[in-house]
Amino acid sequence: MTNPTIVLGIETSCDETAAAVLADGKEILSSVVSSQVDLHKAYGGVVPEMASRAHIEMLLPVVEEALKNTPKNTPPLTAVAATNGPGLIGALLVGVSAGKALSLALNIPFIAVNHLEAHLFATFLDEPDIELPLVVLLVSGGHTMLILMREFGKYEVLGQTLDDAAGEAFDKTARALGLGYPGGPEIDKLAASFEGEDNIKFPRPMLSSAMLSASSFLEGEAKEKKGGKRKDKSDKLNFSFSGLKTAVVNYIRKAEQNGTDISTPAVAAAFQNSVVEVLSKKTVLAVEQFGAKAVCLAGGVAANSQLREEFQQLGVPCYLASREMCTDNAAMVAAAGHWHLMRGDTSELNVSVYPSLKL
Ligand code: KG4
Ligand code: ZN
Numbered sequence: 001m002t003n004p005t006i007v008l009g010i011e012t013s014c015d016e017t018a019a020a021v022l023a024d025g026k027e028i029l030s031s032v033v034s035s036q037v038d039l040h041k042a043y044g045g046v047v048p049e050m051a052s053r054a055h056i057e058m059l060l061p062v063v064e065e066a067l068k069n070t071p072k073n074t075p076p077l078t079a080v081a082a083t084n085g086p087g088l089i090g091a092l093l094v095g096v097s098a099g100k101a102l103s104l105a106l107n108i109p110f111i112a113v114n115h116l117e118a119h120l121f122a123t124f125l126d127e128p129d130i131e132l133p134l135v136v137l138l139v140s141g142g143h144t145m146l147i148l149m150r151e152f153g154k155y156e157v158l159g160q161t162l163d164d165a166a167g168e169a170f171d172k173t174a175r176a177l178g179l180g181y182p183g184g185p186e187i188d189k190l191a192a193s194f195e196g197e198d199n200i201k202f203p204r205p206m207l208s209s210a211m212l213s214a215s216s217f218l219e220g221e222a223k224e225k226k227g228g229k230r231k232d233k234s235d236k237l238n239f240s241f242s243g244l245k246t247a248v249v250n251y252i253r254k255a256e257q258n259g260t261d262i263s264t265p266a267v268a269a270a271f272q273n274s275v276v277e278v279l280s281k282k283t284v285l286a287v288e289q290f291g292a293k294a295v296c297l298a299g300g301v302a303a304n305s306q307l308r309e310e311f312q313q314l315g316v317p318c319y320l321a322s323r324e325m326c327t328d329n330a331a332m333v334a335a336a337g338h339w340h341l342m343r344g345d346t347s348e349l350n351v352s353v354y355p356s357l358k359l
Contacts, residue, residue: 005078005341008102009334010063012095013087013115014141015039015046017058018330019066021074025338026125030069031331033324034058037182044175052090059098066330077108079346081337084112085357086142092353100349109346111337115328116143116359117155119298121339122321122332130319131293135286137279139307140299141167141182144239144279146286147359153339155359158286159237166275166301169241173271176249177264188304191272194265202247202274205240207281237286244274272306280310287316294319302326 004024011018020031036054040046082099084092096112103110119138124130135158136147144167145160164172167184174183179190248271255262283295294317301307303326311318325332340346 003075005338006075007111007334007338007341008063008066008077008080008099009113009330009332009337010059010080010082010095010099011115011118011328011330011333012055012059012091013083013085014091014328015051015054016328017055017062017095018328018333019059019063020330020334021066021070021077022331022334022338023074025335025342026128028125028331029071029074030066031324031329032062032066032069033329034062041181044181045171046088048088048090051088052094055091055094059094063098063102077102077106079103079109079111079337079341080106081111081113081333081340083115083118083333084347084351085114085354087115087353087355089353089355092355096351096353100351104349109341110349110351111340111345112347112351113333113336113340114357114359115333116145116357118332118336119326120147120149120296121335122325122329123296123298123319125325125331125335126321127319130296131317133290133292134294134296135283135290135292136296136298137283137302137311138299139166139279139297139301141165141171143299144241144301145359146237146282148286148290148292153343157359158290159235159239159282161239161241162235163240163242164245166239166241166279167299169245169275170301172245173248173268176245176252177267179264179268182300184301184304187268187272188306190265190268192305194263194269196263196266198266198269198273200251200266200270202244202251202270204274204278204281205243206235206238207278209235211281211285237282239278239282241275244271272304276304276306276310279307280314283311284314287314292316296320298326300327 015036171183179186
């Protein structure tokens with residue numbers, strides 16, 4: 001019997017310093033995440049320079065702990081994988097430099113991993129046999145995109161946010177409501193606690209026009225299949241969340257001007273209803289248009305309770321990573337790294353970091 005592959009994953013793209021050890025691309029032997037949330041809380045968001053410094057301090061202890069937490073008799077590392085984009089440049093450099101140094105010292109391959117691809121692999125960790133084509137909704141603090149996967153490793157971006165990411169909207173709205181950082185979990189909790197009548201209605205950005213243009217889009221697809229030229233894909237599968245945040249801010253301001261109290265749980269619930277409805281309806285549109293067999297929900301916002309519930313009722317099989325695997329971690333980086341390693345797709349040690357790396 002051959003030894004399993006043992007991949008060390010390193011993640012430092014934003015405000016989590018993480019390391020994990022993964023066997024054969026599926027068994028998490030250890031996973032350590034050190035969050036800098038407390039450090040950035042006072043500023044209501046991540047301060048890049050502070051993030052880089054904290055990564056420098058935490059990375060080696062976190063890697064050491066991940067290695068120490070593996071079961072006895074774990075074979076030596078086969079490869080090391082680290083996120084090289086997208087993310088904060090200084091933060092990325094810390095993880096990538098450490099990964100390259102380990103690769104050189106241990107004489108094992110280094111694999112540079114795209115953070116967005118790593119988020120997808122978080123789901124494949126639990127469900128390696130997903131049916132294709134697959135529509136993925138990737139929703140995090142920095143990204144909101146609908147992706148079509150006709151085969152593993154090939155990604156077609158169907159739509160994305162034109163302004164704020166969904167997670168960013170959660171964070172900014174939470175700040176407007178005087179809640180803590182990160183805002184997503186806070187709004188999630190508050191919305192779940194709301195039992196009153198749902199009579200605040202915030203806009204559903206870019207949804208009604210999307211539903212209206214769905215039929216013309218399908219006509220375009222049919223035309224293209226017949227050899228004709230299809231019109232532009234339009235904004236149907238794109239998103240926009242900055243106006244929704246402004247609608248919440250205006251609602252709060254108006255109440256202040258009128259001297260009326262607002263119910264924070266009611267506003268949180270109304271905001272979340274809007275985000276969840278837009279995300280799920282657009283995902284359904286994508287599934288219908290591209291004949292997807294399944295849906296996968298990935299990224300930090302995929303930890304949202306209402307979104308998870310809604311996605312389980314979409315009418316197509318839905319794959320969800322566990323909540324811990326939705327937010328930034330290194331097991332997902334190791335999983336993506338393993339997949340590339342199996343294809344001989346390893347990186348040169350002069351590979352750079354790319355803050356705006358695309359999928
Ligand atoms: O994927 P992630 O950990 O980091 C990025 O790559 O951006 O996502 C972080 C984002 C934050 O905006 C956070 O507020 C949001 O995910 N988030 C949530 C929940 N948990 C984390 N949003 C809504 N509901 C949650 N339960
Ligand atoms: Zn992320």
